[in-house]
Amino acid sequence: MAKITYIAHDGTAFEVDAENGSTVMENAIKNAVPGIEAECGGACACATCHVYVDDAWTAKTGEAEAMEEDMLDFAYDIQPGSRLSCQIKVTDDLDGLIVRVPERQA
Template sequence: MTKITFVAPDGTRYDVDAPNGSTAMENAIKNDVPGIEAECGGACACATCHVYVDEAWTEKTGEPEAMEEDMLDFAYDVRPNSRLSCQIRISVELDGLVLTVPERQA
């Protein structure tokens, strides 16, 4: 298991043990992290699982691919470290990952 932390808009931290191979979005939903709506169920067809990747982790999570970038156009308050959590695949290299949920989703 890989430990990841979601930070809610109010600052509440949700520490999650995430199985390798799952997505950050799946773990947010499973652990009732507020603000992650995931309306498309992880198909990269909406922007309701938008998160901000902590600056220390942006290199390890990588850049969004073209389809994800297109969906981020629909997200609220997109920043250089914005990602869709459905596109972040959990691996041992991401142990300690910190993701912040925006104040609101698209």
């Protein structure tokens, strides 16, 4: 289990209890976090679940793999902490994770 905080573009924070093995995207959709679309349903085939991982957490969430990097090419306003949330799996290590939702999805 991990507590994840999603910060919507308008600054509203959403705290969610996420089960291990689920993805950061799935928890956002389940809890209706605004601004995460996940058009392809988590197949790493679009770029509409783009989030910015908080600087303090980028080491724990790890780096995007090649396929995810390719998809990030299609996202809007890529920043150093940019990830596709469908590719971040929840573990106990991520308890307290903070991600920000970008202004818009691709």
